[in-house]
Amino acid sequence: MSVVKELQFQELPTGEQLVTPFGIFRVRNGIAIGRCCEVYDGEDCVTGEAVALKVFRRYQQYRGALQRELFFLHTLNASGAPIVKHIGELEWEGRDVLVQELLSLTVRDILLCQEGGACSPWFVITLTTHILKGLKHLHDNGVVHADLKPPNILWDARTATFKLVDFGVSFTTSEQFLHAVQSKGYQAPECVKWNRRVSDPIGTTLQVKRPGPPADIWSAGCIIVESLTGIRLFSDSLKFEDVDGRLKSALSTVCKSYPLTFLKETYNFITRCLQIIPEERANAWDLLCDPWLMYHCRPSYSDLMILPTAVLRILNVTDASSSDCADVEKSLLNLCKKYGDVTGYHLELVTGNFYVRYETASLAEIALQQMTEMVFSDRTLIVTFYPLISWENEEFY
Numbered sequence: 001m002s003v004v005k006e007l008q009f010q011e012l013p014t015g016e017q018l019v020t021p022f023g024i025f026r027v028r029n030g031i032a033i034g035r036c037c038e039v040y041d042g043e044d045c046v047t048g049e050a051v052a053l054k055v056f057r058r059y060q061q062y063r064g065a066l067q068r069e070l071f072f073l074h075t076l077n078a079s080g081a082p083i084v085k086h087i088g089e090l091e092w093e094g095r096d097v098l099v100q101e102l103l104s105l106t107v108r109d110i111l112l113c114q115e116g117g118a119c120s121p122w123f124v125i126t127l128t129t130h131i132l133k134g135l136k137h138l139h140d141n142g143v144v145h146a147d148l149k150p151p152n153i154l155w156d157a158r159t160a161t162f163k164l165v166d167f168g169v170s171f172t173t174s175e176q177f178l179h180a181v182q183s184k185g186y187q188a189p190e191c192v193k194w195n196r197r198v199s200d201p202i203g204t205t206l207q208v209k210r211p212g213p214p215a216d217i218w219s220a221g222c223i224i225v226e227s228l229t230g231i232r233l234f235s236d237s238l239k240f241e242d243v244d245g246r247l248k249s250a251l252s253t254v255c256k257s258y259p260l261t262f263l264k265e266t267y268n269f270i271t272r273c274l275q276i277i278p279e280e281r282a283n284a285w286d287l288l289c290d291p292w293l294m295y296h297c298r299p300s301y302s303d304l305m306i307l308p309t310a311v312l313r314i315l316n317v318t319d320a321s322s323s324d325c326a327d328v329e330k331s332l333l334n335l336c337k338k339y340g341d342v343t344g345y346h347l348e349l350v351t352g353n354f355y356v357r358y359e360t361a362s363l364a365e366i367a368l369q370q371m372t373e374m375v376f377s378d379r380t381l382i383v384t385f386y387p388l389i390s391w392e393n394e395e396f397y
């Protein structure tokens with residue numbers, strides 16, 4: 001899906017209340033639009049919690065995608081799995097609407113923020129880890145996502161996790177019949193052949209084996225390369241001659257952006273994903289055990305500005321030798337509380353940074369916007385988000 005102007009949204013009117021047995025939801029603004037559906041920012045009228053409202057267009061050809069997505073959402077929703085949380089579904093004036101948790105940026109949005117540049121090692125490894133955890137959950141349940149691509153991976157600010165969405169073309173490994181799968185640029189070689197057969201079942205003489213879980217692994221490899229280089233590995237064609245040469249050429253464009261040892265291990269990891277023969281690709285579990293994912297790195301300043309969490313870091317608010325640290329801590333805490341409920345805070349004397357955790361990520365976003373460049377005790381505040389896992393591990397930098 002792509003973000004578009006509000007005027008282009010047609011399916012749900014702003015301000016409309018959708019009454020369901022599981023809650024009442026108010027439509028706020030359109031946030032994304034796709035071929036078969038539109039997505040709106042909504043609000044639970046009882047709890048005030050933000051939700052996503054995914055509405056399918058009123059055309060029968062999308063009914064299959066809706067039913068398929070609902071089946072997999074109900075099947076896959078499990079505690080701890082990086083899959084979008086499904087709240088419920090309803091029908092409104094002939095439109096089918098899915099109510100889901102509201103996630104943040106898509107990986108496509110994040111890559112666009114990089115303006116074609118390389119993402120940080122921390123971002124690449126974090127994204128890869130979360131994708132593979134999601135795929136392992138799917139594959140363990142006999143499900144193939146079949147449309148893994150940057151727009152279908154979203155950041156959850158509440159849990160600081162990348163989550164998989166959009167199961168409209170997903171399938172089970174036990175299905176007898178199979179439709180066309182995957183999107184161009186992320187299609188595995190076997191999926192290209194399969195889609196040709198689906199589009200021309202009479203004309204083709206190809207003996208084609210149906211795709212399976214390895215197809216998702218291929219797509220994951222393509223996404224990793226794109227996050228590293230800012231370009232699609234297979235954007236120009238669907239020909240797969242000399243995949244290794246193409247991969248080496250792509251990585252050579254960012255050789256100055258990463259440590260050499262990191263790039264070597266990255267190449268070895270991606271090679272395990274981009275094998276022409278599906279059976280020769282590593283599975284999600286084996287890839288999660290790869291030492292490359294243990295590479296120690298921290299998020300870049302850009303990462304901490306782009307990816308929202310419930311924790312904020314306020315830089316250089318005091319000096320280690322200062323005698324008024326207690327007063328600074330108290331004053332900053334009172335300032336932060338103006339923008340919402342605070343559940344924890346910490347002043348790190350070594351760095352002079354102040355860390356504060358809000359009850360929700362949305363409150364942290366408001367606080368960051370309000371406090372950025374604010375003058376406090378003759379210092380201009382520099383505010384970023386902060387990794388949730390670093391906060392929980394009491395690692396302050």
